[in-house]
Amino acid sequence: MVLPAFLGCGNSPAQWTNHNKLETIAFAIGVYRDIFKEYPPIVVTNDAEESLHSWRVLILPQIEANNFYDQYDFETAWNGERNIDLRDGTRRMDSDEPNELVNAGRVYLPDDSPRMQETVFVALVNGQLREKEVRLPSVTQTGHYLPPGEPFVVLEIKHSGIHWMEPRDVTPPMDRYPDWPSVDEVRDQIVGSVEIGDGDTRIFRDRTATLTYLESLTKME
Incomplete structure (x- = not known):
């Protein structure tokens, strides 16, 4: 087993408020890759190239949020009519834990604002994504994947303006995703990151x- 590395000295894991959540997300992405032999697609679209689903929804089974995943309707968009009450946290289940669905996305939210729906974790997309079919419950759609060999990098940022279910992340300015925030726009908000690489490699970086x-990455372009 390869232990995760931590780089930087500005804010240690003990001082890093959401570090445990970032570890959970990194572990879930690694489990997803072990199961499907590739990272989750960053975004899933339909034939009309409308963005429907986020990687944050796709890895819910790997963070033991199966009930939410099973309730989510992959045939419509994340904010479509059949997912609105999931998005807004108003759907309820007959369960010993009535807030089970509401809490499903808690791993993506800041610890000090548990009622917010704005994710503090976004994927870093550093170039063009490759497209191929992805099989989801009850439907096959188009997944937009990182290029082979490229690590999956998750940034923690203070304010993303992105709902945790929403298929938006961070990228250099690109025509394909014009409504995504750019790296420059969130630079001042960055808290830290994790890079999930080959095998069990996980590199945590402070700000x-x-x-x-x-x-x-900019110098390599």
């Missing part, structure tokens, strides 16, 4: 190390 990493 300073993350900014250095982003700068290195």
